[in-house]
Amino acid sequence: MSTQTAEPDLQSSTSDETVIEMRHVSTKFGEHVVHTDINLEIHRSEIFAIIGGSGSGKSTLLREMILLQQPSSGTIKILGTDLNGISEESALALRKRWGVMFQNGGLFGALTVKENVGLPMREHTTLSDAEIDEIADKKLVMTGLKPEASQQYPSELSGGMMKRAALARALSLDPELLFLDEPTAGLDPVSAAGVDELVIQLRDQFKLTVVMITHDLDLLWRVTDRVAVLADGKVQEVGSMLALSKSNHPAVKPFFTGHRARSLQEQQINALHA
Amino acid sequence: MRHLSFTPKLVTRIGKNTFDFGNQVLDMLSFVGETAVALGKSVMQPSRIRWRPILFNIRTAGFDALPIVGLLSFLLGVVVAYQGAGQLRQYGANIFVADLIGLSMLREFAPLITAIIVAGRSGSAYAAQIGTMAVTEEIDAMRTLGISPQEMLVLPKLVALVIVLPLLTVFADVLGIFGGMLMASTQLDVSFTEFLDRFVKAVGPTSFMIGVGKAPVFAAIIAIVGCFQGFMTKGGADSVGRQTTRSVVQSIFLVIVADALFSIAFSVLQL
Numbered sequence: 001m002s003t004q005t006a007e008p009d010l011q012s013s014t015s016d017e018t019v020i021e022m023r024h025v026s027t028k029f030g031e032h033v034v035h036t037d038i039n040l041e042i043h044r045s046e047i048f049a050i051i052g053g054s055g056s057g058k059s060t061l062l063r064e065m066i067l068l069q070q071p072s073s074g075t076i077k078i079l080g081t082d083l084n085g086i087s088e089e090s091a092l093a094l095r096k097r098w099g100v101m102f103q104n105g106g107l108f109g110a111l112t113v114k115e116n117v118g119l120p121m122r123e124h125t126t127l128s129d130a131e132i133d134e135i136a137d138k139k140l141v142m143t144g145l146k147p148e149a150s151q152q153y154p155s156e157l158s159g160g161m162m163k164r165a166a167l168a169r170a171l172s173l174d175p176e177l178l179f180l181d182e183p184t185a186g187l188d189p190v191s192a193a194g195v196d197e198l199v200i201q202l203r204d205q206f207k208l209t210v211v212m213i214t215h216d217l218d219l220l221w222r223v224t225d226r227v228a229v230l231a232d233g234k235v236q237e238v239g240s241m242l243a244l245s246k247s248n249h250p251a252v253k254p255f256f257t258g259h260r261a262r263s264l265q266e267q268q269i270n271a272l273h274a
Numbered sequence: 275m276r277h278l279s280f281t282p283k284l285v286t287r288i289g290k291n292t293f294d295f296g297n298q299v300l301d302m303l304s305f306v307g308e309t310a311v312a313l314g315k316s317v318m319q320p321s322r323i324r325w326r327p328i329l330f331n332i333r334t335a336g337f338d339a340l341p342i343v344g345l346l347s348f349l350l351g352v353v354v355a356y357q358g359a360g361q362l363r364q365y366g367a368n369i370f371v372a373d374l375i376g377l378s379m380l381r382e383f384a385p386l387i388t389a390i391i392v393a394g395r396s397g398s399a400y401a402a403q404i405g406t407m408a409v410t411e412e413i414d415a416m417r418t419l420g421i422s423p424q425e426m427l428v429l430p431k432l433v434a435l436v437i438v439l440p441l442l443t444v445f446a447d448v449l450g451i452f453g454g455m456l457m458a459s460t461q462l463d464v465s466f467t468e469f470l471d472r473f474v475k476a477v478g479p480t481s482f483m484i485g486v487g488k489a490p491v492f493a494a495i496i497a498i499v500g501c502f503q504g505f506m507t508k509g510g511a512d513s514v515g516r517q518t519t520r521s522v523v524q525s526i527f528l529v530i531v532a533d534a535l536f537s538i539a540f541s542v543l544q545l
Contacts, residue, residue: 063414066418067417067418068414068417068418091420092420095418095419095420096420098418100415100418102411102414102415103411104410104411105410105411106410106411106412106414106415107412107415108407108412108415108416109406109407109410109412119419119421120419120420123419123420123421124420169419
């Protein structure tokens with residue numbers, strides 16, 4: 001599998017600060033319209049979140065970015081490569097440059113945690129088994145998983161540990177771009193706070209660009225640089241949480257009203273002023 | 275007036291089902307195509323072949339199935355000989371039990387019973403395994419890690435089953451005939467040596483080859499239907515069960531249809 005590695009467009013991604021560019025992206029499933037004319041730009045080393053109600057097509061948008069689905073029309077460019085009609089070689093080259101953490105982890109049940117983390121390296125690099133094990137251990141430590149957990153199977157892990165293991169696997173090829181699907185969903189508040197820290201730390205240490213889908217207001221306030229609000233198949237507004245919280249847009253406002261959102265917002269604004 | 279509303283509903287349903295069926299056939303054909311492409315690539319680049327899962331599947335689908343395949347084909351041989359015994363005795367044609375058992379076992383019963391057992395044992399396991407992986411996002415994860423699910427999950431099963439099913443069929447041949455032979459000696463007073471003497475004369479290598487030759491085709495049907503139904507799984511855990519059931523029903527159905535087509539072809543070719 002590792003014999004052919006098409007050279008990715010390195011220069012275009014370093015000279016251009018835009019890592020992900022979506023132009024006029026529309027998606028239809030038969031009669032059902034999911035997106036119409038979505039335009040987004042995500043910059044390097046940015047933590048970008050996509051929010052929206054259930055069924056607003058956030059997951060579909062994410063799946064289109066990671067080559068699991070194709071939009072009906074429009075162009076998506078990632079790290080300078082157009083995903084439309086992409087060849088198998090360049091798709092593989094791209095896939096090696098990004099990591100994806102799925103909502104349920106997507107860890108392989110037949111493999112231990114350590115084997116899961118080592119698998120991408122085993123597939124795509126010529127490293128020896130010893131080296132792979134060593135790197136896998138490092139990734140697991142980095143994501144805060146205890147060494148004992150590395151020999152366990154995914155079914156034996158708690159929700160928080162599973163997310164950490166999934167993150168470790170997403171990071172195993174040292175990606176430039178990280179996609180997170182609901183990174184804190186189903187976690188207790190302490191584990192969720194741990195994920196917040198982890199995401200910030202990864203961005204600061206490795207200059208990763210992070211794209212996430214989430215409902216978690218804590219996470220949104222604490223880590224994101226910019227947030228896109230998806231509703232009625234369109235991007236209604238893009239901006240920092242602070243800017244969005246002041247918006248009067250009817251599709252944006254519901255996220256910031258209601259007592260849960262309001263108390264958090266006050267805390268965050270106080271923290272910013274302090 | 276009330277019964278009038280029944281008609282459009284029925285028509286809609288027939289239409290919808292027909293449409294769904296057509297779509298399924300198309301999906302299945304495109305799956306066969308994808309598998310063929312993946313197979314072609316593996317043949318061109320043998321380093322991509324995953325030997326470990328192939329060997330693992332040979333063990334689970336083949337070796338582990340030996341007891342059940344052996345037992346059932348033995349019983350089938352016993353039953354066929356027993357049913358035939360009464361008729362043959364009436365005409366004093368006891369020795370022809372070797373013809374009966376030999377031809378029916380080698381040509382039809384052994385390949386068919388083996389395929390049906392394997393469809394129930396392994397085809398369902400394939401659908402359940404891949405279906406569960408689809409539900410837990412493992413298939414998506416595999417794609418995003420740049421690993422082709424076709425290469426990782428489908429090809430090893432297909433290759434293993436194509437190797438293993440003919441071997442299991444030979445095993446079923448042997449035990450089926452042994453069952454018939456046992457029955458012949460107790461019911462019809464045909465001794466083992468008499469039986470085997472007649473058997474060699476009555477049953478040529480063509481009959482054996484026809485039976486064993488059908489097995490790889492049955493194997494391909496079982497592996498492809500099982501994997502295809504696994505990939506069709508969408509939504510939750512209940513869908514896994516539904517697709518698993520469907521994989522067994524469909525693969526047994528298609529195996530029998532293929533067997534019928536073989537019969538027609540062989541009779542045209544006068545084999």
